[in-house]
Amino acid sequence: MKIIDQQFLKLKTMKNRIINTAAFILLLFLTNVKMQAQITRGATSGEIYIATDWYIGNGGLHYAILHSTDNGENISLQYENILTAPPGEMKVGQVLGDATPGAIYNWGWNELWISFDYGESWEYREDYPDYTKYFTGVNQGLIFKGNSQGFFKSTDYAQSFELLPITVTCPFTEVGFSEPEFYGIYGEPGLYYNFVHTVDYGQTYTEIPIDSTVAFWQVSGKYPEISRGTEPGELYLISWWPEAHYKIFHSTDTGYSWTLKYQSNYINLYYWGVQYTAGKEPGSFYVKRSRLNDTFDHSLLYVDYSSDYGETFTTYFHELDSLYTSITPIKKPDFRLSAFPNPFSNKTTIQFELPKNCKNYVLNICNIHGTIIRQFNIIGKESQQWDGRDNMGNLVSYGVYLYNINYNSISSQFNKLLFINQKQ
Numbered sequence: 390m391k392i393i394d395q396q397f398l399k400l401k402t403m404k405n406r407i408i409n410t411a412a413f414i415l416l417l418f419l420t421n422v423k424m425q426a427q428i429t430r431g432a433t434s435g436e437i438y439i440a441t442d443w444y445i446g447n448g449g450l451h452y453a454i455l456h457s458t459d460n461g462e463n464i465s466l467q468y469e470n471i472l473t474a475p476p477g478e479m480k481v482g483q484v485l486g487d488a489t490p491g492a493i494y495n496w497g498w499n500e501l502w503i504s505f506d507y508g509e510s511w512e513y514r515e516d517y518p519d520y521t522k523y524f525t526g527v528n529q530g531l532i533f534k535g536n537s538q539g540f541f542k543s544t545d546y547a548q549s550f551e552l553l554p555i556t557v558t559c560p561f562t563e564v565g566f567s568e569p570e571f572y573g574i575y576g577e578p579g580l581y582y583n584f585v586h587t588v589d590y591g592q593t594y595t596e597i598p599i600d601s602t603v604a605f606w607q608v609s610g611k612y613p614e615i616s617r618g619t620e621p622g623e624l625y626l627i628s629w630w631p632e633a634h635y636k637i638f639h640s641t642d643t644g645y646s647w648t649l650k651y652q653s654n655y656i657n658l659y660y661w662g663v664q665y666t667a668g669k670e671p672g673s674f675y676v677k678r679s680r681l682n683d684t685f686d687h688s689l690l691y692v693d694y695s696s697d698y699g700e701t702f703t704t705y706f707h708e709l710d711s712l713y714t715s716i717t718p719i720k721k722p723d724f725r726l727s728a729f730p731n732p733f734s735n736k737t738t739i740q741f742e743l744p745k746n747c748k749n750y751v752l753n754i755c756n757i758h759g760t761i762i763r764q765f766n767i768i769g770k771e772s773q774q775w776d777g778r779d780n781m782g783n784l785v786s787y788g789v790y791l792y793n794i795n796y797n798s799i800s801s802q803f804n805k806l807l808f809i810n811q812k813q
Contacts, residue, residue, distance in 0.1 A: 428677040444687035454480035461692030467508030732808035
């Protein structure tokens with residue numbers, strides 16, 4: 390992961406380091422990949438998803454989400470959009486696999502979406518602020534996110550998020566094998582890199598200097614990255630070196646020692662996009678390489694697959710021209726949601742405009758942890774007053790609250806803020 394907290398990177402000492410929540414939030418979210426280029430493991434052996442640029446045709450540049458169940462030998466087109474997509478249409482960003490078969494997330498352009506049918510149809514989940522990072526793949530439906538507002542956990546496929554009470558954190562870049570376990574790398578290219586491991590969301594963590602023969606440089610914005618393997622303590626580290634080549638290292642002791650498995654030839658990063666991920670099968674590792682063809686009208690995709698922990702690879706080639714079957718784009722539900730006055734002391738009016746196909750919709754008032762304290766049936770309405778009372782009729786204390794609308798079994802997930810500025 391590319392690390393964006395430049396102040397943190399310029400720290401002179403490697404010990405007595407206090408990493409607070411704000412530092413973590415800035416450090417967390419860098420990525421060295423294109424917004425529309427990513428590879429992620431699926432929930433089953435041999436399964437991968439790829440987000441990539443596709444071809445130039447009617448409407449301009451097309452992007453695609455691809456799916457494979459045989460390590461990339463065969464791929465199917467699941468979704469597409471054009472760069473200049475109409476407002477509200479889902480755009481291909483980065484893909485993240487869930488532990489649930491068929492479940493896949495797409496995040497980018499400040500929006501999070503989820504599919505439960507291998508990427509064929511999608512449900513809008515939420516808008517998110519810049520510098521947000523998502524983590525998935527440990528348990529079914531479990532997804533984490535971090536941004537300037539804190540670090541959050543969802544156990545219902547991102548329908549609702551709970552703010553975690555974390556005050557001291559390490560720089561996470563990869564989720565581990567259990568719910569509170571994370572891995573990370575931070576440092577300054579040409580000086581040092583450290584590997585960090587936590588089993589309690591970073592409230593305590595182990596910090597291990599990385600040998601300079603394992604990770605020392607960054608090339609064209611590509612910083613060292615961690616990808617978890619299939620067994621506890623098993624990790625891959627991918628580092629880039631001058632003259633633009635990468636090395637794959639493997640660890641079975643949670644980063645205390647690393648074994649070199651592979652070193653690539655020179656790669657011209659001006660033309661090539663390169664991303665990677667470990668797979669679900671023991672020993673499986675994937676490298677996705679892509680570039681435009683010689684006439685610059687479509688992409689050439691190479692999937693390098695290893696079954697021996699990144700030591701040797703089989704390459705599958707796909708020419709992504711316009712002959713793939715087109716997929717109907719998915720649009721974000723068109724709704725509006727606001728409250729006035731806000732802040733308020735006695736009552737506020739929440740106004741909304743919902744998509745025409747909405748059914749069974751309710752307005753939720755939640756505390757800062759996402760727990761519903763008041764719910765309104767708003768069918769047939771365009772507004773709803775709230776007098777600051779919970780479902781039991783008790784006045785809530787002053788502070789910050791959230792509100793959103795659930796409909797068709799999914800949520801608007803705007804989680805907009807309400808402020809009660811004094812006790813009533």
